[in-house]
Amino acid sequence: MPHNELYAHFHPDERAFVDRAWEWVERAAELHEVRRTDFLDPRQAHILFTLANRHPDAAIRLDGGSPDAERRRAIVAPDYRPLEDEPIGISVLAVSSDDRRIADLDHGDYLGALLGLGIKREKIGDLHVREDGCHALIAEEIGDFLRTHLRQVHRAEVSASVLPLEQLIEVKPELEETVLSVASMRLDGVASDAFRLSRAKIVDPIRAGRCRVNWKTVEDPSVPLSEGDVVSLKGFGRFKVLAVEGVSKSGRIRARIGKFV
Template sequence: MSLLDHFHKDEHPFVERVLEMIGRVENRMVTVRTDFLDPGQVFIVQSLVKRSHGVFFSFFGGYDGAERVRVILYPEYQEPEQEDFGMKGLEISGGGGSYLTLDHRDYLGALLGLGIRREKCGDILVHEGFAQLLLGEEIVDYVRLQLTKVNKVTVEGKEIPLGQIQQVAKTGKTITFTVQSPRLDAILGDVFRLSRAKVLQPIRNGRVKVNWRTGTDPSWLLKEGDTISFKGFGRFQVLSLGKETRKGRIPVEIFLYGG
């Protein structure tokens, strides 16, 4: 069994890139930096680094608790500083009352519309009246000058120190229900009110991710803390799995983001 066999086929290109980067650190004793990664990709990096020799890694997303981060791989004697992660903050404001209706999807769509690749963008923090973007330093000036509209709302941007980044409380709602088994297909169907038959094919087609990694097994047993995303439907986190009831069902509590 090759190393790639331990990963989903969709992850193979990323795994190969990380292995190439690890090889550069091992053979040339240099420091290398990734673009912004999601938690699933960070897990892959961590697992591959553990197989290496003399390679260490550190990650940073612009503030404590960031979801999307840049990772630096380095030899033992070259531990990175914060500025080595190469990111800056950009605050977007404007638009008056209508501006308040803009959400994460609007900002991400505006960035992608400028030709910016997703991996150059970190977290997008939407506040009341403004938003803060974490971006690779190599694109900050371009975005600041070119991002003038977000979903038809006129906006303007200014660079801000990372120390001024403000975290946002997660928005959504808590949902409780019971299932016969904490299988991926069962919980996914209940959360989005779909029959199990209607979630099987999307799971097998790779439209569902468990903890940011593609999950194609409908029978996968979820556990507390797991985060599941369903392309086109949304994302939720399993908060708790209770004890089996007398009727043989398991109480489930989830948090549905943005609900």
């Protein structure tokens, strides 16, 4: 496929991944290779799924270890190969502790501890954090290393064990819901209210490429948001547009959002 056509629907920052993903698809279709990727974020999964569907001789399966997984591994293979029998290579890292401070740990604490051991983010899937510990979905090939070396998360001493996927305890992400009254559903307007920043302070980070909508970098502050969109702003967190609930008598739009906590 010509490169201009390959890149047509993707952001320039995504070109390196598009090239890699297309190579996986071509090698599966033409060289009959089977490839299992690391964990992909939702945008990368969308790109790979889109490219695989463009090639009639390639097939793809995405699996993150649970039905609602955000980050997923992919298997790319020739279209004649049954993918359901291919192992996805995901284990559960169970982190626990007798230290009462474990109840204060959050997603960032656990992720930071894992990355601090030299693990690449791509080897880690979703993290399910509870008051008594965490179940982290991981690439099975790093399970023994983490079981041996993960001894501390933030200030709490911990122990780690590796479990099969069937023993995963899922935790649904918490959303702090708020109803906003906005002039329009423009990205800068909704995000400034959601993050409690002035419109002037929200525009610069958006234009600098620090904002993603549905995991795709967006640099235009005027992009309209719709129900279901997930917006993240580096350094400020992320929120989801849960519903657009109508227009008030004064002409303002009521939008219900959920901030990830």
